[in-house]
Amino acid sequence: MTAINLEEAKINLESQWLSAEDLTNMIQEKIQAGDMKFSNLASALEELNNALENSTTLDIKLVLTKEEYEKLKAAGGDDDRESVRKALMAFIGGSAAGLKRLAIKCPKCKASIEIPTDERPLDVECSKCGTGGRLTAQNKWAKLD
Structure with missing residues (x-):
């Protein structure tokens, strides 16, 4: 899954935040140039449109002490x-009842590491052996530099 900013209606594709209009223009430019390799742009546009269709904006006023x-x-x-x-x-x-919690296996000791949030990338550490790493947007383990 690609990173999507619902508030700005943009998707992160190849380290660029693009709107549906940006993606549409890029696809049209490729078609006009005779370049038919735009499946990644079309997929990103579809993913962004689906995310926007399945979201709701709440306009609220909140008063706190x-x-x-x-x-x-x-x-x-x-x-x-x-x-x-x-x-x-x-x-x-x-x-929320019935929500799946994500857990991954430590690459070193194979202990279960519970992932409490959907934020990615996320730095994680095994509580059993102390091995640290980064969980990428694709839920893959990456070594920390």
């Missing part, structure tokens, strides 16, 4: 939108 706001900032950082989104996703993910 100063103490609650400081807790939110401490948990999620300086970006209020992202902090609220992370808190909401943690709540939904933590309380």
